[in-house]
Amino acid sequence: GNSVTQMEGPVTLSEEAFLTINCTYTATGYPSLFWYVQYPGEGLQLLLKATKADDKGSNKGFEATYRKETTSFHLEKGSVQVSDSAVYFCALLNNAGNMLTFGGGTRLMVKP
Amino acid sequence: GAGVSQSPRYKVAKRGQDVALRCDPISGHVSLFWYQQALGQGPEFLTYFQNEAQLDKSGLPSDRFFAERPEGSVSTLKIQRTQQEDSAVYLCASSLARTGRNSNQPQHFGDGTRLSIL
Numbered sequence: 001g002n003s004v005t006q007m008e009g010p011v012t013l014s015e016e017a018f019l020t021i022n023c024t025y026t027a028t029g030y031p032s033l034f035w036y037v038q039y040p041g042e043g044l045q046l047l048l049k050a051t052k053a054d055d056k057g058s059n060k061g062f063e064a065t066y067r068k069e070t071t072s073f074h075l076e077k078g079s080v081q082v083s084d085s086a087v088y089f090c091a092l093l094n095n096a097g098n099m100l101t102f103g104g105g106t107r108l109m110v111k112p
Numbered sequence: 113g114a115g116v117s118q119s120p121r122y123k124v125a126k127r128g129q130d131v132a133l134r135c136d137p138i139s140g141h142v143s144l145f146w147y148q149q150a151l152g153q154g155p156e157f158l159t160y161f162q163n164e165a166q167l168d169k170s171g172l173p174s175d176r177f178f179a180e181r182p183e184g185s186v187s188t189l190k191i192q193r194t195q196q197e198d199s200a201v202y203l204c205a206s207s208l209a210r211t212g213r214n215s216n217q218p219q220h221f222g223d224g225t226r227l228s229i230l
Contacts (some may be wrong), residue, residue, distance in 0.1 A: 004154075034218075036221075041223075042223060043116075043203065043221045043222050043223040043224055044155070044203065044205075044221040045221070046218045046219075046220075049218065089154050089155075091154075096168075098143070098145075098160045098167065098168055099145075099157045099160065099168065099171075100145075100147075100155070100157065100219060101157070102154030102155050102156070103154050104152075104153055104154050105152075105153070105154050
C-alpha cells in the first residue's frame with residue numbers, strides 16, 4: 001500500500017535559518033503530492049502541491065519538488081520566521097483521488 | 113464562515129457511551145472525507161462520500177464506527193460503545209469535485225473534534 005515517511009521532529013531553528021524537512025513516499029502509479037501545515041489549535045491547511053514528476057510547488061516562500069527518481073518531496077524554505085512554527089505534514093493522494101495518506105508530521109519551532 | 117465546520121470542538125465521553133460528530137462541508141462541495149488523527153501522528157483515512165453515497169469505508173476501524181451523509185451535505189460520524197483507543201482528533205474534509213484519477217481538487221479541512229474517552 002501507499003506510505004509516506006518524513007523526518008521526525010522537533011526541528012528547532014533560529015529565525016532566518018534555512019529549512020529542509022525530508023519526505024519520501026511509496027506508492028503505485030503517479031500520485032499527487034502535498035504539504036499541509038497545522039498551526040497550534042487550528043486545522044490542516046494546504047501549503048503547496050505538485051501533481052507530476054519534476055513539478056515544483058511553492059507558496060509563502062516554501063518550495064518542494066516532485067522527484068520521481070528518488071520518490072521524494074522535500075520541503076524547503078530559505079529563511080524561516082517565528083510565525084512558521086507549526087507541524088508540517090507530507091501527504092500523497094491515491095490514484096483514485098479519494099484518499100490522502102499522510103506522514104507522521106514534523107514539528108518546526110523557530111526561535112527569535 | 114466559508115470553511116468546513118465541525119462540532120463539537122471537544123467531546124468527552126465515558127467508555128461504552130455512543131457519540132456523534134458533525135461535519136458541515138463547504139457549500140457545494142461534492143466530496144466529503146473523514147480522517148482520524150491520534151496524538152502525535154498524521155491523519156488516517158476513515159471514509160469517503162460522493163454526495164450522499166458512501167463510496168469507500170475501508171478505513172473504518174470496526175463496525176462500531178458508522179458515517180452517513182443522507183442529503184449529500186452535512187455528515188455525521190457515529191461511534192458506538194466507545195473505547196479508550198477511540199480517543200483522537202476526528203477531521204472532516206471536503207473538496208469541490210468528484211474524485212478520480214484526473215481530479216486534483218484540494219481537500220479543505222475543518223478544525224476537528226477532539227474526542228476523549230475516559
